[in-house]
Amino acid sequence: MEWAALLLLALALCALLYLLGRWLLGLDGDLTLLWAEWRGKRPENELPDKVVWVTGASSGIGEELAYQLAKIGALVVLSARRENELERVKQKCLEISNLSSKDILVLPLDLTDRSSHEAATKTVLQHFGRIDVLVNNGGRSQRSLFVDTKVEVYAAIMELNYLGTVSLTKHVLNHMVQREKGKIVTMSSVMGIMGAPLATGYCASKHALQGFFNSLRPELGEYPEIIITTICPGPVQSKIIHNVFTEDLSKSLDNTGDQSHKMPTDRCVRLTLVSMVNDLKEAWISDHPYLAVCYLWQYAPTWAWWLMNKMGKIRIQNFKSGVDADISYSQKKKA
Numbered sequence: 001m002e003w004a005a006l007l008l009l010a011l012a013l014c015a016l017l018y019l020l021g022r023w024l025l026g027l028d029g030d031l032t033l034l035w036a037e038w039r040g041k042r043p044e045n046e047l048p049d050k051v052v053w054v055t056g057a058s059s060g061i062g063e064e065l066a067y068q069l070a071k072i073g074a075l076v077v078l079s080a081r082r083e084n085e086l087e088r089v090k091q092k093c094l095e096i097s098n099l100s101s102k103d104i105l106v107l108p109l110d111l112t113d114r115s116s117h118e119a120a121t122k123t124v125l126q127h128f129g130r131i132d133v134l135v136n137n138g139g140r141s142q143r144s145l146f147v148d149t150k151v152e153v154y155a156a157i158m159e160l161n162y163l164g165t166v167s168l169t170k171h172v173l174n175h176m177v178q179r180e181k182g183k184i185v186t187m188s189s190v191m192g193i194m195g196a197p198l199a200t201g202y203c204a205s206k207h208a209l210q211g212f213f214n215s216l217r218p219e220l221g222e223y224p225e226i227i228i229t230t231i232c233p234g235p236v237q238s239k240i241i242h243n244v245f246t247e248d249l250s251k252s253l254d255n256t257g258d259q260s261h262k263m264p265t266d267r268c269v270r271l272t273l274v275s276m277v278n279d280l281k282e283a284w285i286s287d288h289p290y291l292a293v294c295y296l297w298q299y300a301p302t303w304a305w306w307l308m309n310k311m312g313k314i315r316i317q318n319f320k321s322g323v324d325a326d327i328s329y330s331q332k333k334k335a
């Protein structure tokens with residue numbers, strides 16, 4: 001009788017552990033973020049009529065941000081370098097929302113042309129009278145080994161991902177400090193937390209952003225209504241691989257590989273908006289194994305370094321064989 005009870009207890013424990021494991025494996029964001037999604041403020045209630053400036057709005061995550069913001073009724077500023085692409089995004093925003101043309105400002109902007117950022121900020125203020133949220137989203141990744149990569153590539157990555165973001169933030173923050181309110185949301189990456197081969201420069205630029213914003217936040221202590229949020233996505237479907245820096249500034253990636261194993265763009269953007277309206281300081285948005293590695297990197301770095309060595313070998317092998325560097329971590333290998 002006693003044995004039977006013990007057996008039943010063991011079986012129940014195994015079932016519980018199995019269910020817990022399945023639940024943990026299904027998570028695609030850190031626990032604070034997923035709690036906020038479940039119990040916190042909803043973007044639909046918080047963002048209507050807010051002026052949200054999105055950089056890198058011509059493709060990928062920035063483009064999807066424009067659509068979800070427009071549907072919710074936020075007033076949007078769309079920035080990137082290519083005006084025709086921004087006009088295309090604006091047209092679609094108008095088709096899927098109740099916004100009118102004046103509610104969406106197309107503002108071409110090159111993040112690396114820092115001398116233009118003050119005037120761009122003034123243009124937004126002239127049009128809308130305020131900036132409630134700046135989303136620093138524009139940026140490019142990297143696929144190249146350090147030994148093969150020219151130093152000029154490192155300078156270009158920092159100029160775009162780091163200095164471009166810092167420069168625009170500076171001008172917009174001046175306005176937010178005058179108003180004593182506003183939100184600055186920056187697309188960092190899980191690569192801003194961990195390190196990964198083939199992305200030494202990209203990781204460095206995202207680590208720089210993390211350090212910068214984590215230091216800026218306490219500098220703004222006397223403005224409790226100015227919120228600094230960094231978003232750390234893992235692999236997400238977008239044009240990022242088409243636009244990566246390689247070992248040479250003049251070279252693009254020959255084979256971009258299949259991207260369908262990555263997190264859908266709309267899910268990443270939804271969780272970004274949840275993070276924005278719930279004033280999260282940092283949010284991790286990723287499927288496994290990157291989400292698990294984020295936790296390890298934060299709480300047990302020795303294990304994370306061991307695991308990254310294993311994953312790193314696969315990344316480099318994939319890259320050299322012409323498939324997407326992250327393909328093997330996914331359940332469905334299509335490439």
Ligand SMILES: NC(=O)c1ccc[n+]([C@@H]2O[C@H](COP(=O)([O-])OP(=O)(O)OC[C@H]3O[C@@H](n4cnc5c(N)ncnc54)[C@H](O)[C@@H]3O)[C@@H](O)[C@H]2O)c1
Nearest residue numbers: 056058059060061110111137138139189235236238239240
């Ligand atoms: N897709 C991912 O897997 C992933 C993961 C983590 C972080 N991110 C970050 O998300 C952000 C958006 O990337 P994405 O995945 O949508 O890639 P994407 O290539 O589809 O979009 C990047 C956007 O940045 C713009 N951009 C590039 N250079 C610019 C410049 N000089 N000036 C102004 N705009 C410029 C592009 O025109 C485009 O609109 C980036 O900061 C990226 O680092 C992406």
